[in-house]
Amino acid sequence: MKIDPAARPFTLMAAVPTVIAALARRPRTTAAFGLLTAGVTLFFRDPDRTPDHAPVADPVVLLAPADGIVMHVGEPQAGIAPPGQWQQVSIFLSLLDVHMNRSPYGGRVIDVTHTPGRFLAAYRAESATKNERSEIIVERVVAGRARRIIYRQLVGQLARRIVTRIQPGDEIATGERMGLMKFGSRMDVFVPPEVQLEVTKGKRAIGGETVLGRFPAADPS
Incomplete structure (x- = not known):
């Protein structure tokens, strides 16, 4: 390993x-x-990871960005989501989890923004807006249409440093390593309403393996 x-x-x-x-x-x-x-x-x-039932090149599939317990699925928590219509999936990483982070979707990195903040417990809802975090926007054009997702690395009480190893303009694959968070943390993923989510609250996710959700198949026309 x-x-x-x-x-x-x-x-x-x-x-x-x-x-x-x-x-x-x-x-x-x-x-x-x-x-x-x-x-x-x-x-x-x-550890190396192999996606469940999906090749990483599949433009439909989104993979879990980290190991941990799914603590929220569905409508965004109040005041947390970026502008627009989104679904939210949040994963809490305990001290014992693998803390390598992976991109849930492949495409071009549009923006990476780091925001200083506090170190509240990562399982608390307010940590999403008050804690130190990095926000990454990834976009991929499929059949002439842009698909955009947003995800965030958030520190917690023990995690005091975020490592983000991508920058705007980079091309990244679904499930590719993109950084880590040191000593306990949380990841929030925001996906468009048309994504069919395949995880449930309380489920254990494995970064780079667990299928988070799927975009509708692209219209070949």
Whole structure:
């Protein structure tokens, strides 16, 4: 299993006291810091993923952007959605989840906006507008019609840094890695009303694997 390079400074901070404790012959302290080092390293694990029942090139399918529990599906929560008509899917990432983030839909990155903010618990509705976050807009033209989705990386009480590795003008594939959030967080995805959502509240989603929803098949005419 791959470990994301963002783990290096955190792993080093945990490994140094492990080595010091080992040299001082403190077995319990060594074991404790050793477990901490392993835990921090595993937090940044980056497993490969295979989509469920759908090729990543399929212009109809949207995939879950992260591992976690689906905490909201359907009409947007009050005051959260961007202007326009949208459906909202929100996924809460616990400390134990893989925190690599993936694009739920492929296309051209239209905009990436970072907004500083607070660090409220990510499961609280107000965290969507008050917490630090990055918003990504992706657009794809299918059969002459533009399909646009918007998704957000939101930090929580423990997640204090967002890493976004795409920028406007980039082309990204459905399910492709695009960043991560450090130590517990949330992702909100906003899709057009015509998307048929396939997840339900309380369902466990796997980033890059779970089918989030589907656009209607493009009219060949």
